[in-house]
């Protein structure tokens with residue numbers, strides 16, 4: 001399943017962002033950040049304790065079922081009083097959740113997490129970025145492995161000179177996407193696909209910010 | 215205009231190139247000194263482009279300096295820092311100043327350099343940059359628009375003959391040739407028997423190959439490269455030979471080894487020339503050439 005992958009900001013950064021605010025309401029989410037253990041029930045409670053120890057007044061806390069969903073507007077109503085009493089909402093969800101809450105609550109919001117990428121859980125506790133939504137999918141020619149995302153440089157015509165023993169030049173623990181692609185297509189007997197010189201990619205398929213109207 | 219480097223490649227004689235790195239800053243004295251040392255001894259001088267992702271004086275400025283000093287530059291261009299528009303614009307400028315040799319590189323990762331938070335571009339890759347040059351020579355930019363005035367380049371690329379695994383690397387090598395590479399400067403080679411095997415394969419393509427020679431300066435330096443530089447493999451007997459040099463004389467040993475390798479490449483007509491990299495010790499390049507019997 002696709003997940004929004006997050007990492008908690010450092011305590012120093014969170015403290016800096018909260019500087020000057022004393023009454024805080026904390027929001028987590030029951031979906032991706034619960035799974036990645038960055039903004040579920042235990043993390044929200046730990047944050048609440050830490051901030052209380054630092055002298056902040058925590059007006060309440062909530063773990064919304066799916067913070068990025070439009071139903072969040074209803075869910076927030078349940079905590080109306082506690083939210084009203086707060087000067088600021090500290091939000092332990094991915095940035096989709098933060099922006100959704102910010103749109104409904106008339107309050108300053110502070111994200112407690114950094115949103116890293118849209119990832120797939122590849123095994124227990126391991127999440128990988130395998131698609132970066134480039135707008136013109138080419139994995140039909142690369143054996144179903146995405147070079148745009150899995151290659152550190154997003155190269156579409158084969159490996160760079162930094163590849164070493166099948167690993168990437170930036171990290172000997174990361175596979176070189178082009179070794180993976182080569183090996184898979186060799187097995188499938190379709191290396192002919194990657195022998196074709198690919199033209200430069202179109203980076204404006206859907207200009208940022210993307211918008212789609214049904 | 216056909217560049218003198220291109221003529222040298224076509225002449226069939228053993229071609230020698232070397233390289234100079236621009237400074238970090240505006241003090242050009244050392245770069246000028248190195249260019250002056252090399253310009254009459256080699257067929258062309260590469261000017262590196264933010265090598266290892268370390269920000270420096272631009273390769274275009276260095277290449278212009280080679281030109282002004284009466285030498286023949288090879289402009290190195292990586293795809294890491296410029297999108298296609300900026301690359302095309304720099305090519306137009308190069309052409310307008312008589313800089314007609316380009317080495318097309320993808321470029322190292324930003325993460326390996328000294329601006330670790332910078333945005334990496336990689337709008338094009340090395341093979342697409344080569345193709346872009348050929349398209350511009352036909353009078354069209356990458357947007358398909360007509361160019362006023364013409365450009366003409368002797369364009370090349372690199373290959374790592376000792377890459378592991380080698381197959382994906384060779385696939386890219388063939389694409390570079392298809393995209394229009396006329397010459398290839400290889401990553402450093404030390405095991406010449408292995409290189410010979412690579413050349414047996416590479417000979418089938420219409421491209422000139424200059425073997426990369428990196429001067430060994432000490433046994434620890436050789437070990438360091440084996441550990442840290444992708445596709446560089448200094449065999450143990452060469453490391454032992456470096457280690458056997460009397461104290462303070464390792465560099466002479468390195469010069470001897472480089473000279474000996476070049477002589478063998480030349481005498482056995484293994485490839486079309488060499489690209490000598492002395493990484494900071496450019497003043498030693500003439501010594502290496504003389505040990506190789508080239509001057």
Ligand code: SF4
Nearest residue numbers: 131132134137138146
């Ligand atoms: S090519 Fe890669 S990034 Fe683009 S849509 Fe396909 S999987 Fe996603």
Ligand code: SF4
Nearest residue numbers: 151160168169176177
């Ligand atoms: S080593 Fe492989 S994955 Fe890493 S940047 Fe180079 S080609 Fe891409």
